[in-house]
Amino acid sequence: MKVASNKISDIIKHYQTMLNKNYDNNSSNQLIRELISFYIKIPFNELSLNFDKRISESQLLDIHFGTKRLLKNEPIQYIIGETEFLDLTLKVNKHTLIPRPETEELALIIEKSLKNKPTNELKILDIGTGSGCIALSIQKISNAEVIGIDFSAEALLIARENSELNNVPVKFKQVDFLSKEERDNLPNFDIIISNPPYVQNSEKSLMQKNVLDFEPESALFVENNNPLIFYKAIEEFAKSHLNNGGCIWLEINEYLSKETAILFEDRSTDVEIINDFRDKSRFIKVTY
Numbered sequence: 001m002k003v004a005s006n007k008i009s010d011i012i013k014h015y016q017t018m019l020n021k022n023y024d025n026n027s028s029n030q031l032i033r034e035l036i037s038f039y040i041k042i043p044f045n046e047l048s049l050n051f052d053k054r055i056s057e058s059q060l061l062d063i064h065f066g067t068k069r070l071l072k073n074e075p076i077q078y079i080i081g082e083t084e085f086l087d088l089t090l091k092v093n094k095h096t097l098i099p100r101p102e103t104e105e106l107a108l109i110i111e112k113s114l115k116n117k118p119t120n121e122l123k124i125l126d127i128g129t130g131s132g133c134i135a136l137s138i139q140k141i142s143n144a145e146v147i148g149i150d151f152s153a154e155a156l157l158i159a160r161e162n163s164e165l166n167n168v169p170v171k172f173k174q175v176d177f178l179s180k181e182e183r184d185n186l187p188n189f190d191i192i193i194s195n196p197p198y199v200q201n202s203e204k205s206l207m208q209k210n211v212l213d214f215e216p217e218s219a220l221f222v223e224n225n226n227p228l229i230f231y232k233a234i235e236e237f238a239k240s241h242l243n244n245g246g247c248i249w250l251e252i253n254e255y256l257s258k259e260t261a262i263l264f265e266d267r268s269t270d271v272e273i274i275n276d277f278r279d280k281s282r283f284i285k286v287t288y
Contacts, residue, residue: 006060008036009051015067022071031076035066038080048138059180070225073210088140090162090257095154096131097219102276103195104281106251107137109274110193123187123243128176128217129196132159134193135170145211148187150174152218178233188241193206195251196230203255227253238288248286257281 003012012032017026027188037044039062040055055063077083077098082091085099086107092098122144126135129148138158139146148170150156176182177196202224204212211220222229231250238248252260261271263284269288276282 003060005059006054007051008047008053008055010038011055011060011063012035012051015063017071018067020147021048022073023250031070032063032067034076035063035079037069039063039066046100057183064076073208074214075210078214081203084142085096085131086224088133088136088162088166090131090133090136090167091158092163093129093154095152096158097215099131099133102278102282103133103251105276106193106195106249107134109283110134110138110191110249111141114142114144116140122146122190124191125149125186125189127192128196128219128230129159130155130173130195132162132170132172134195135159135160135172136166138170138193139170140168144191145171147171147173147186147189149173149177150217151176151178155216155219177237178229179195180236182235183233184240186237188243190243190246192234192238192242192246192248193250194230194248198222198227198230198251198253198256200227200253200255227256228263229264231260238264238286239267242288244288246288248284248288249284250284251282252284254280257284260284 003108015032016028019031033047035045037047040059042050066079075098078094080229083098084103105230119142123255124138124144124146126148129135129150132148133146135146137158148159150240151222156172156174197220199220201221257273261273264271268286268288272285273281274283274285
């Protein structure tokens with residue numbers, strides 16, 4: 001079955017029918033419109049005003065192969081190479097996680113906590129920065145010194161690209177945070193933020209194929225016998241590297257919220273578990 005014509009309306013109809021094999025009708029429609037919008041350089045919200053526009057054969061070929069990748073469950077963010085995070089446009093690839101709405105929510109909560117406060121003397125650390133989404137969003141609204149660290153050199157290349165793309169100057173550094181020697185070389189901070197790997201290997205059966213087959217496993221999963229490994233390292237690091245009166249913001253595994261909170265209770269003045277917009281225990285704020 002061939003596309004009826006090179007008109008955008010016919011292309012949407014044709015490829016949406018193909019995508020309906022893997023996705024529900026609304027998702028198929030959204031995906032094919034995003035794909036077309038990207039390849040023909042028309043803003044998504046203006047696509048419906050251009051349904052009679054005819055596109056070139058090369059553009060149609062791009063859309064055709066993009067659809068084939070969608071049918072293999074590849075996330076559209078990797079196909080087009082970018083995604084939105086709050087008011088940032090971020091490059092992403094197979095070395096970086098695709099930022100989730102929950103992580104946007106965490107960034108917004110932190111931004112709100114900094115609003116109307118002097119930030120020019122604050123030092124902020126983002127552990128496991130990936131694409132740089134949290135670090136960049138916090139830097140954009142503050143005068144703080146923000147540093148993002150990650151063990152992945154490939155992820156840091158993308159983070160630096162995103163810093164340039166959005167004209168937001170963040171310092172990015174390669175650090176294996178699970179190495180005590182490497183993390184101890186870092187300076188002290190007033191705020192520590194992290195969305196570390198926290199999904200247990202036993203939870204893989206709950207994950208969708210587009211996540212399991214394409215997103216970086218090392219940024220997602222931890223061993224079942226030590227699921228809080230990164231949070232333990234953060235708590236240990238905070239003992240010597242968090243300034244007096246500082247705080248920690250964490251994204252967490254909803255099934256391990258109490259266990260994670262307990263890690264920080266001995267030294268802190270307050271540990272608060274915060275629910276996300278789905279009413280799941282998703283964040284922790286630790287105040288010292």
